[in-house]
Amino acid sequence: MLQTAEPESKNKTKTPPHPKYLEAFRVMLQTRIFEDKLGALYRGGMIVGGVYLGRGQEAVSTACGLSLRKGDIFAPLIRDQAGRAAFGEPLLDPARTYLGSKMGPMRGRDGNIHRGRPQSGQLAMISHLGAMIPVVVGTLMAKRWRGEKDFVGMATIGEGGMQTGASHEGINIAAVEKVPFVLVATNNRFAYSTPNDRQFGCVDLIDRAAAYGYDGHTVDGTDLTACLEVIGNAVERARAGGAPQMVVANVLRLAGHGEHDDASYVPPEMRGESYARDSVKVAEELILEQELMTADEIRQLREEIAAEVNDAINTAQTDPSPRASEDDWRAMAQIDLVDQLS
Amino acid sequence: MLQTAEPESKNKTKTPPHPKYLEAFRVMLQTRIFEDKLGALYRGGMIVGGVYLGRGQEAVSTACGLSLRKGDIFAPLIRDQAGRAAFGEPLLDPARTYLGSKMGPMRGRDGNIHRGRPQSGQLAMISHLGAMIPVVVGTLMAKRWRGEKDFVGMATIGEGGMQTGASHEGINIAAVEKVPFVLVATNNRFAYSTPNDRQFGCVDLIDRAAAYGYDGHTVDGTDLTACLEVIGNAVERARAGGAPQMVVANVLRLAGHGEHDDASYVPPEMRGESYARDSVKVAEELILEQELMTADEIRQLREEIAAEVNDAINTAQTDPSPRASEDDWRAMAQIDLVDQLS
Amino acid sequence: MSITYLEAIREAQARLLREDDRVYIYGQDIAGKFGGAFKATKGLPEQFPGRVLNSPISEDAMVGTAIGAAIEGMRPIVEMQFADFSSIALNQILNNAGTMFYRTQIPCPITVRLPSGGTKGSGPFHSQSMEGLYAHYPGLVVVTPATVEDAYSMLIEAVAIDDPVIYCEHKYLYYHLKAEALPQENLPIGKARVVRPGRDLSIVTYSAMVHEALAVANEFSADGFEIEVVDLRSVKPLDTATVLASVARTGRLLCVGEAFPWGGVTAEVIARVTAEGFHLLDAAPQRVNAKDTPIPYHPNLWSEHRPNKASIAAKARQILSE
Amino acid sequence: MSITYLEAIREAQARLLREDDRVYIYGQDIAGKFGGAFKATKGLPEQFPGRVLNSPISEDAMVGTAIGAAIEGMRPIVEMQFADFSSIALNQILNNAGTMFYRTQIPCPITVRLPSGGTKGSGPFHSQSMEGLYAHYPGLVVVTPATVEDAYSMLIEAVAIDDPVIYCEHKYLYYHLKAEALPQENLPIGKARVVRPGRDLSIVTYSAMVHEALAVANEFSADGFEIEVVDLRSVKPLDTATVLASVARTGRLLCVGEAFPWGGVTAEVIARVTAEGFHLLDAAPQRVNAKDTPIPYHPNLWSEHRPNKASIAAKARQILSE
Ligand SMILES: Cc1ncc(C[n+]2csc(CCOP(=O)(O)OP(=O)(O)O)c2C)c(N)n1
Ligand SMILES: Cc1ncc(C[n+]2csc(CCOP(=O)(O)OP(=O)(O)O)c2C)c(N)n1
Ligand SMILES: [Mg+2]
Numbered sequence A, B: 001m002l003q004t005a006e007p008e009s010k011n012k013t014k015t016p017p018h019p020k021y022l023e024a025f026r027v028m029l030q031t032r033i034f035e036d037k038l039g040a041l042y043r044g045g046m047i048v049g050g051v052y053l054g055r056g057q058e059a060v061s062t063a064c065g066l067s068l069r070k071g072d073i074f075a076p077l078i079r080d081q082a083g084r085a086a087f088g089e090p091l092l093d094p095a096r097t098y099l100g101s102k103m104g105p106m107r108g109r110d111g112n113i114h115r116g117r118p119q120s121g122q123l124a125m126i127s128h129l130g131a132m133i134p135v136v137v138g139t140l141m142a143k144r145w146r147g148e149k150d151f152v153g154m155a156t157i158g159e160g161g162m163q164t165g166a167s168h169e170g171i172n173i174a175a176v177e178k179v180p181f182v183l184v185a186t187n188n189r190f191a192y193s194t195p196n197d198r199q200f201g202c203v204d205l206i207d208r209a210a211a212y213g214y215d216g217h218t219v220d221g222t223d224l225t226a227c228l229e230v231i232g233n234a235v236e237r238a239r240a241g242g243a244p245q246m247v248v249a250n251v252l253r254l255a256g257h258g259e260h261d262d263a264s265y266v267p268p269e270m271r272g273e274s275y276a277r278d279s280v281k282v283a284e285e286l287i288l289e290q291e292l293m294t295a296d297e298i299r300q301l302r303e304e305i306a307a308e309v310n311d312a313i314n315t316a317q318t319d320p321s322p323r324a325s326e327d328d329w330r331a332m333a334q335i336d337l338v339d340q341l342s
Numbered sequence C, D: 001m002s003i004t005y006l007e008a009i010r011e012a013q014a015r016l017l018r019e020d021d022r023v024y025i026y027g028q029d030i031a032g033k034f035g036g037a038f039k040a041t042k043g044l045p046e047q048f049p050g051r052v053l054n055s056p057i058s059e060d061a062m063v064g065t066a067i068g069a070a071i072e073g074m075r076p077i078v079e080m081q082f083a084d085f086s087s088i089a090l091n092q093i094l095n096n097a098g099t100m101f102y103r104t105q106i107p108c109p110i111t112v113r114l115p116s117g118g119t120k121g122s123g124p125f126h127s128q129s130m131e132g133l134y135a136h137y138p139g140l141v142v143v144t145p146a147t148v149e150d151a152y153s154m155l156i157e158a159v160a161i162d163d164p165v166i167y168c169e170h171k172y173l174y175y176h177l178k179a180e181a182l183p184q185e186n187l188p189i190g191k192a193r194v195v196r197p198g199r200d201l202s203i204v205t206y207s208a209m210v211h212e213a214l215a216v217a218n219e220f221s222a223d224g225f226e227i228e229v230v231d232l233r234s235v236k237p238l239d240t241a242t243v244l245a246s247v248a249r250t251g252r253l254l255c256v257g258e259a260f261p262w263g264g265v266t267a268e269v270i271a272r273v274t275a276e277g278f279h280l281l282d283a284a285p286q287r288v289n290a291k292d293t294p295i296p297y298h299p300n301l302w303s304e305h306r307p308n309k310a311s312i313a314a315k316a317r318q319i320l321s322e
């Protein structure tokens, strides 16, 4: 449903700046509404564990998910609620995961952003940043061996995560294996509280593209059209058998690292920079300006989404919690290999 | 002595192409003679463990060692017999280490290329490639804190070692900490048996320089003058407070990975490439051609060095071996913290 | 005055920075006003400019730089954001720091702080207890303070030690423990402590589990059983003598640890006690560890995954009934 | 025909590649005519084009790609050049492969081959025995074949297993062991084997140390002591039942392992035996491990660092005299 929804409008006089623009806007709006709700639930003490939001990164992340299709591999990270949804994750998955339902994809065994459904191409990240990159590469090697065609794998990463050894090895090995891989790196100015100048020494992260033999692309992460175009284009180049692709998107994280964090380390003057714009607002303004939707239609859309979000949260809240007595406490797929510890 | 020896010659009519040219040539020649001897000893079953030679890399490595001075930090790697000697390591150190004397710097506890004297600025590498890079960075941070001036740290690495996560983290952190660091990466076409196309995806390793905010320099590693100039220049730029420096030297490894390896994986046509020239021979030819030394003087020099090498080997061979009963079997500096295992 | 475990760590670092100019602190998000994911360095960056530094997300290089600085005479403290991320630095810790003195006779006095152990809702990658991995390899001191006083004095001592120290601070204790004042003196690292005397059973444990064990001991006291609780304090070196002396008094041994159940501290303690004090034992020595799965995120699961009062009490009862 | 331990590994891989097109091998220098640092894949790249691939020097990514391929249904074998370098891949192994099934219910059938253990002149970074690190964490199978037959059949089985398997092959055994033929069938992974029956003492061991233990047992036989030798074969899962049955017969236990002495396999075995079979023991169970220092390079030192016939015999004598 998410993939097809496009509000009808009699007033729609212009064509959107990108064929997926309105579809993307819906995902962004849904993400914003859902994440606002998560934040509120967190402050209300209703969440198990932490909450990590993608505020400010909706355009980039949505473009990631919408540029992929079934059969592709997506390894989302911390700020990819939008990308996950765009790639097809039902809202119930994050709702259940955050609210500690035993019916979520991780069944209470893992939480928040660590959720995934590897069987559907959406990998379940481990926390160690960079570690998912080579995993994507491996899935693509396997697909190639199996003779699959026209597939792509994508991983997202932050500018901080780019400094891990795991990222380096993974980014390089994708180029060595010549797999159709796209890395979308979002420089949101901070890794937790650490600014760029304590994170890397290059002038711009895109200088890393040539270092690995990737095609490099930079994009204003607050501009949905640009994100859809640049990331979509990178995906299609990789799909067509080109070099691996690296996209660096520039934004400001418009939330704390997690909802426990007030982000007071962000210098106020940064808030005025163009990369600090709120991509959801920017998109909404463009939509109104170009008369792609009316204010009324947007309000209706918001209400529709809010209802969906509430449904998902309500379901998750009424789901049973996992119980220790019902868990099989088994880390092994093969039951005969479970170590019999006394 | 190594630092000052400059054979006198009545016939010397021209000035050498670099002030350190003849000094460097002596180091290269010594290295070649010493390493040939090591190879022979290895084949004779006289060596404890493996032997790893720097054949083909003498110019680069010598230039590394000669560009540094006392108070600098040097983290040599597998193919740096020449660089170690040029930085001041007495021949007895490798002789003793290879021959299993208990009087070598590692006293039998570690071998071959893993030797070092951290107290003199020559770090003792661990095997895990890339791991020494951040260690150099740390020494430089400490020197800066202590108020030392005009120092430089250098690490060497191969094109294979550049693909480790450890290298990446170390190279990046040097730029973040803005320390006077020089990385000399030698692309000798192979990492053990693995060629470049299975090692990295970029066009040229020097594309990594910009990725880390380093000044980048490429050098023909068979050309001693070029090596002395380029590496010397990089060291001086770092010393003067410039950005970290990355030098990529191109050569062919003219030996096996270790002496156990016949390097039959090297395609014969590669041997004809200009990067496959023997830098010692090239230097010798230039010296004769430019009449910096006569053939006779070079022969004399060879004999002088051969005597030094034999002395070192003889001493090492007559040294006592380590004995288990004399070892204190203590991994802790503090004796009170040794765990009392039964 | 009342001081938490976390504050003790901060105070120890403040004192170290104040009294020893070879000390600096390196880690992610520890600088500026932020002062660390857990605020263990809060206020220190301002007080000691240039000596509390943010690092990139590069655990391996963080420890690598500390090793280099230590070679040059510094006394670095490295803060891992979570113990779990030290897996990235494990090679530098085991193979570089741990082998340095043996190979070169140059000491490597680094202290690596690992915010360890489980807390509610933290999941598989923010809850690990890694002391067993580090203690297995030669060349390292591995400490596991269980009290505010130990958190303080063992950190001061760790930095003074000429060897690499893995300092496992328990996140659950950060706010849960309070003391009236910081200690003037304390047992040295390498000495275990009998935190509760008893005569019927020795529970040997460390870190957060000391408090679970004490709670169980108090419960059992009502039934007339006096359980002795030994806090190992450092798991390497391990104070076998104090453990043996306790087992000599009680004749019964239960080892409790929060780490995974295969190997690790509890197995090591039992192997030592049975090797050297076999005839002191009147019953089979037993262990309680975490379960043999990743650490689950949901509190309902987590609270059963880790050892808890119920599982410790059950094992204690079993041993006492033998 | 006579087949070495190394050839058995090569033959197992050849058969796996032949019979299962989900299998491929990934590692440093294993492709082309070269066939690996130890030649464990020699000839296979030509026989199975495109399925034996050279990787960059990126152990972490090597395992990462294997995990990805396994998710997509492949059965990757990763060759580490030396076990020691798997420290770089440890995070992927422990935290990604080891947690995958528990977290997602998707199996992660990768096999990581670790050329392990000491050989003459190999030094601190080419000699390690890392089974204890991997077995400590949940989610992994850790095997340690001691014979040519086990090297073969356990590798075949490892690749068939739906869980990640750490296959510790001992470098010292590569050329030292020979068998007449490859086995048609064998004990499954998870079962230990009594390799020499006895009645006076059980030596429980694994990998290369099985052969040292056997040599000691033969020596003692001349003096009238019959030592039973148990080869664990897999250290996780660990076959406690077979060990207990042996101790029930002999009443005495010595555990021998080549790894570092703190924790690890030998401590785990003793903790299990004393927990479940305390009353079977007539004497204190003992261990012989390597010394608590990095593994020295010089053969004079190395041969005393590892357990050897003399140190095993001395401990055996001590136990037998109790
Ligand atoms: C290897 C590793 N070290 C530390 C952490 C803890 N950590 C989680 S998110 C984060 C900051 C990430 O910054 P960045 O990559 O820029 O992504 P952003 O949060 O800005 O989207 C840190 C340090 C981690 N997850 N992995
Ligand atoms: C992390 C790690 N993995 C594997 C090895 C084993 N190894 C030692 S040298 C070598 C090849 C190194 O190639 P390169 O870096 O190009 O240096 P070169 O030998 O060509 O000088 C390998 C794979 C190692 N030392 N460290
Ligand atoms: Mg960021």
Ligand SMILES: [Mg+2]
Residues within 6 Å of the ligand: B158, B159, B160, B186, B187, B188, B189, B190, B191, B192
């Ligand atoms: Mg090379």
